[in-house]
Amino acid sequence: VKRRERSVAEYVEGVLSNDRTILAQAITLVESNAAKHMEMAQQILNALLPHVGKSIRIGITGVPGAGKSTFIEAFGKFLCENGHRVAVLAVDPSSSITGGSILGDKTRMENLSRDPRAFIRPSPSGGTLGGVHRKTRETMLLCEAAGYDVILIETVGVGQSEFVVRSMVDFFMLLALTGAGDELQGMKKGIMELTDAVVINKADGDNKPKALAAKEEYNQFLHYLRPATPGWETKAYTCSALLGEGIPEIWQVVEQFVETTKKSGVFEMRRRNQLKDWIYSMIKDYLETSFFSHPQIKEKLPIIENNVISGTLSVTKAVQELLQIYENKKASE
Ligand code: GDP
Structure with a gap:
């Protein structure tokens, strides 16, 4: 039997009252890579931030x-x-x-x-x-x-x-x-x-x-x-x-x-720096994944790599070409 889906409010309330079943389910949402789950997980997390x-x-x-x-x-x-x-x-x-x-x-x-x-x-x-x-x-x-x-x-x-x-x-x-x-x-x-x-x-x-x-x-x-x-x-x-x-x-x-x-004050300072680092590492993560999973990059990368290795293309030029491909694709999306 498929369980009725909980609302964001139910998750929030359940976590705050330490309902362990709901807490475990909320964690499962957070761990999911499905877009729908991620969206819901972020709504729950935002509501919980004050706590x-x-x-x-x-x-x-x-x-x-x-x-x-x-x-x-x-x-x-x-x-x-x-x-x-x-x-x-x-x-x-x-x-x-x-x-x-x-x-x-x-x-x-x-x-x-x-x-x-x-x-x-x-x-x-x-x-x-x-x-x-x-x-x-x-x-x-x-x-x-x-x-x-x-x-x-x-x-x-x-x-x-x-x-x-x-x-x-x-x-x-x-x-x-x-x-x-x-x-x-x-x-x-x-x-x-x-x-x-x-x-x-x-x-x-x-x-x-x-x-x-x-x-x-x-x-x-x-x-x-x-x-x-x-x-x-x-x-x-x-x-x-x-x-x-x-x-x-x-x-x-x-x-x-x-x-x-x-x-x-070191305690608070570290927490603040950790939050900042988290932002930057997530951006890097996102960009890296987005870059390397890009179909045209995947297609061109081995060719450009070969040109660099055979000495017909400089590394800087190669990277510029790849970034150009990536940015053009982005613009046409
Ligand atoms: P983990 O791989 O780091 O999680 O290590 P475990 O907690 O599984 O422990 C590995 C082994 O060391 C087990 O056989 C434990 O019983 C043993 N062990 C752990 N702590 C102690 C300790 O304080 N004294 C002794 N003598 N053995 C320990």
Whole structure:
């Protein structure tokens, strides 16, 4: 049986009263690429705008196996028990590239997902990372309007996804393991420069002394990096997501971060800059998609590319020709 379609007003009311079924359906609309759904989703979002922005947005990254889902389950449970409402979202870098999933669609965070104070939404599938970016951001806004006051956004630290998540959160943490030395080399430095806290997980049993040593190593390293957030010193901490040890302390760090950055104005400034960046990245995304999906560009691009490679056409001239084709088509539309 085809469900009767809800009106915009019904969606708005349902989200504001935290009707979880309606919230989930509103997110499905936001995630849809169909023009009709997109139009409706934008009407809903516009009506909800006065109710968004009142949460603390936290990004969590780490390699597969670092313990992200175990940590989020323990952290989320702790927050729920302390009067918060927690929404968990994911940005899965693989879904846009391979169609598969690194974060996994297996039932994760089973305990937390049964808690009525928590809302877990898996990664939106399909589309470019830019498309996933929009969907995750808008899903976050819907969750805020529904009254979730802590938003956790999980991603695997590969490729561009951690930059995308950094661009939509207030606080960004790296979940790390012992053996800091290996991680500190190479690409990890890039992630370190985005982080407000390095949390060394699995600090339990035989692993505890190693975790504490890793904490020192990280702290020494972090000391020489420019902090991700002006006026905030990024430090390393340890915890055991499995045993729940160190979890309240991590929340204290987040609270302190929020207090410090709100006082200094950095919190609001970052949010404003994120909104501006969002506008520009959406424009770039739109233009890029529109350009490369243009039939005449698709036809001419390989030919022009060949001319450049064979040395009969300069790159600048080639690009000018392509843009000419694109703009002429636009004008004749
Ligand atoms: P993810 O891939 O980053 O989401 O990692 P998972 O949360 O799935 O954890 C990977 C493995 O590490 C699982 O077998 C967990 O039980 C284990 N694990 C996670 N956190 C801890 C911890 O604090 N201590 C110990 N000993 N094991 C942990």
